[in-house]
Amino acid sequence: MGVVAWRSLPLGWVGSLGGLVLNLGGAGLGQLLWSVLKDYQKTRILMFLDPDKNPLGAGYHLIQSRITIGASGLWGRSIFQGTQTQLGFIPKQHTDFIFSVIAEETGFVGSLVLLCFFWLSRSICHDPVSSNGEYL
Secondary structure (H helix, E strand, C coil): CHHHHHHHCCCHHHHHHHHHHHHHHHHHHHHHHHHHCCHHHHHHHHHHHCHHHCCCCCCHHHHHHHHHHHCCCCCCCCCCCCHHHHCCCCCCCCCCCHHHHHHHHHHHHHHHHHHHHHHHHHHHHCCCCCCHHHHC
16 A cells, blocks of 8 residues: 555655665764764663663663662652662762652652653743743
């Protein structure tokens, strides 16, 4: 069916050629940008995409963060009572993994409230009519 629709379009070969050029250009640009990155940047990207490749090395912190968020439950473990955060399984709690800490201590409900606050602050800041964004 898709082939019939493609064949019935006027100048369908031009669209096909354009799509091929865009795909090849995007692949070439991706390879160029990948070669510019340093090794530690490449490792961080690969570990973000699949932290289970190296669970005891570079992927350890991402896996622990995922465990922390998953174990928090609906209401969380209470403020300063999170097992993963208090026992030091989550490094850099105040900067890199702040969402994991909040999610463990306040649970799904607290995480949802935090994301709603982020969305609300974004919508207030991007509202050109209101002057409320000046205060954020």
